[in-house]
Amino acid sequence: MSRTGLSVGFVLTNNFTLTALSTFMDALRLAADDGDGSRQIRCRWTIMGSSPEPVRSSCGIPVARWEAFQDPRQFDYIVVVGGLLHAGPQLDPQAVDYLRAAGAQGVGLVGVCTGSFVLSRAGLMRNRRCCVSWYHHRDYLEEFPDHQPVAEQLYVVDRDRITCAGGAGVADLAAFLIERHLGSACAQKTMHIMLIDKARPPGQSQPQPPTASAEGAAAVVNDRVRRALLLMEQNLSDPLTVEQIARRLNVSTRQFERLFRDATAMSPTGFYRLLRLRYGHWLLRNSARSVTEIAQETGFADCAHFSRQFREVYGVSPSELRRDGPAPEPAVLAEGLRAVTALALDRDLVPPDRRLFE
Secondary structure (H helix, E strand, C coil): CCCCCEEEEEEECCCECHHHHHHHHHHHHHHHCCCCCCCCCCEEEEEECCCCCCEEECCCCEECCCECCCCHHHCCEEEEECECCCCCCCCCHHHHHHHHHHHHCCCEEEEECCHHHHHHHCCCCCCCEEECCHHHHHHHHHHCCCCEEECCECEEEECCEEEECCCCHHHHHHHHHHHHHHCHHHHHHHHHHCCCCCCCCCCCECCCCCCCCHHHHHHCCCHHHHHHHHHHHHCCCCCCCHHHHHHHCCCCHHHHHHHHHHHHCCCHHHHHHHHHHHHHHHHHHHCCCCHHHHHHHCCCCCHHHHHHHHHHHHCCCHHHHHHHCCCCCCHHHHCCHHHHHHHHHHCCCCCCCCCCCC
16 A cells, blocks of 8 residues: 555454444545545555454454555554453454554554553553543553553544544544644545534543542442442433442442442442532533533433532532533542542531531
């Protein structure tokens, strides 16, 4: 493949995410040609692999390589498309060696979805910031405690390493690279054909804020509590009851409440409510949804209930925050699980001899 305006080689991991591949590749396709002919004129792309055998995507659709590994210097970027994290080896040794050789030659390496894990496992993300999904933030910290994960941005550009959390953020990353190499008009045209108003910048927050920072995640060592936190994160709009969570964890409600208090100094109900309010705060600052819609999205019975709880924690009503501009979120809300209790005590939300939201 000869060098052109933007050259990209894709490497697929076992159980890769099909959306990440198709979104990235479709953006290149639309940028490559003036019409909709899909001709590789301004952009060129290919799928490489060690074996001619198709690679199975996480949804079950197999995709075969187009060619064997090529000289990495003919590419501007080699994109590793990740997927399921705990479903066996993601790449074979030949593919890992190819990525290391490409990195040694200064070729830009891009990891999308869990491709960031692949690059890190190959030793290619040392001393660099690495973007991961909030969903896999704890997994990354456990495996790479000496790395610098970023779970609050869509993607991170750190010199010749680019990592993206995945999902719809892949379209934003593709637009960024298209604009870098082919200009803003080409990137804008690509996004409009994809029915995207405009590409979001790399610093844009991931749509789902994580429950806790690295410090908070490290503080929770009990596996059942960590699984409970994940269940809460995944069920913000239709909250589970404490009994339902305990049942999924195969423990009694009483035992679960005790384990949760030991780990967080809070009741499960209180923490869950605060997590939903924090998500509501994020939606108020980052979306155009009405307060009523946000109340429903965060699992409150009605707008009035949401507004009362929101004012109690943030000191302003949702409408006031919208009208007067972003009120600073109490910093400790973003610092981890233990700091949440400190917030309540510092702001006198509850008497100091009681836990938050008993």
